[in-house]
Amino acid sequence: MTPETALKTRENMLRDGYCVIDHILTDEFIGELREESERLIADHDPPEDFKYQGQHINVRGEDNAIIQKLLDWAPSRRALEQLGFGDFKTSGGIIILTKEPKGPPLYWHQDWMQWNDPISCSPWPQIVFLNDYLTDTAVENGCLKVIPGTHLKRVPLHDQLVPAHEQGARFVEEDHPIMFSDHPDQVHVPVAARALILGDARVLHSAGRNYTDERRTLILAWHRRATTDVPDYWDGDIPEAIAQRDPNRNYPGSRLPGEHLKP
Ligand SMILES: O=C(O)CCC(=O)C(=O)O
Ligand SMILES: [Fe+2]
Numbered sequence: 001m002t003p004e005t006a007l008k009t010r011e012n013m014l015r016d017g018y019c020v021i022d023h024i025l026t027d028e029f030i031g032e033l034r035e036e037s038e039r040l041i042a043d044h045d046p047p048e049d050f051k052y053q054g055q056h057i058n059v060r061g062e063d064n065a066i067i068q069k070l071l072d073w074a075p076s077r078r079a080l081e082q083l084g085f086g087d088f089k090t091s092g093g094i095i096i097l098t099k100e101p102k103g104p105p106l107y108w109h110q111d112w113m114q115w116n117d118p119i120s121c122s123p124w125p126q127i128v129f130l131n132d133y134l135t136d137t138a139v140e141n142g143c144l145k146v147i148p149g150t151h152l153k154r155v156p157l158h159d160q161l162v163p164a165h166e167q168g169a170r171f172v173e174e175d176h177p178i179m180f181s182d183h184p185d186q187v188h189v190p191v192a193a194r195a196l197i198l199g200d201a202r203v204l205h206s207a208g209r210n211y212t213d214e215r216r217t218l219i220l221a222w223h224r225r226a227t228t229d230v231p232d233y234w235d236g237d238i239p240e241a242i243a244q245r246d247p248n249r250n251y252p253g254s255r256l257p258g259e260h261l262k263p
Contacts, residue, residue, distance in 0.1 A: 052105070055096055070221070085231075089224065089225075099210035101213045105208050108147075108180075108205070111129070124233075133216070142209055157178070
């Protein structure tokens with residue numbers, strides 16, 4: 001990545017809540033990941049509750065050499081460093097998420113679970129997902145959908161959603177009029193198989209239905225900064241809530257955006 005591309009990509013990430021980095025995996029390694037994910041899927045019995053996320057298999061790197069190889073993958077690490085995100089650390093594991101052939105869409109949600117903490121309004125990312133898709137994605141097979149900027153700005157949809165995953169969204173009906181809606185500001189994020197999508201845990205995202213007969217597999221790896229310090233690259237204003245934040249306080253977890261997400 002040239003320094004100009006790195007700067008532009010980071011600007012996209014900060015402004016939109018996601019960015020795409022091309023040419024991260026090699027064809028050979030994608031082949032290995034496909035084979036390994038298919039092997040794990042064959043041994044897995046997906047619970048009905050998880051149908052909107054597909055297979056949903058958690059794998060720890062320490063239990064699986066191929067997954068550890070992905071977590072250590074030098075091009076991903078180098079890309080993070082070039083973006084200024086070198087202080088993000090892996091959680092040590094990944095989740096295999098799929099859209100099965102003709103599988104249903106994934107509901108709108110955001111994955112931030114610390115909305116009581118003033119760090120929620122950081123203009124820089126603190127927790128991100130690294131999404132490696134093992135096939136090309138398109139509207140046809142349920143590519144990622146994002147509403148850019150919603151990691152920092154409240155929109156009416158925030159207050160209409162059933163909270164993500166185990167907190168309700170897994171149990172909604174397939175024809176839920178809001179959870180699977182089209183949004184005027186949504187963008188589709190189709191990618192070629194070797195690309196990486198970086199997403200801010202706070203951004204509203206979803207995925208379309210898979211209209212094809214092929215499984216669409218995603219390996220999602222959570223990464224977080226070990227610190228809440230202002231990152232070196234940040235030279236903008238520091239929000240008052242962050243400047244005043246008490247790092248020693250214990251902020252109870254919450255998936256519901258509260259006062260720290262302003263319209
Ligand atoms: O399936 C996807 O494209 C995204 C998955 C996701 O965002 C999630 O499971 O939280
Ligand atoms: Fe998500």
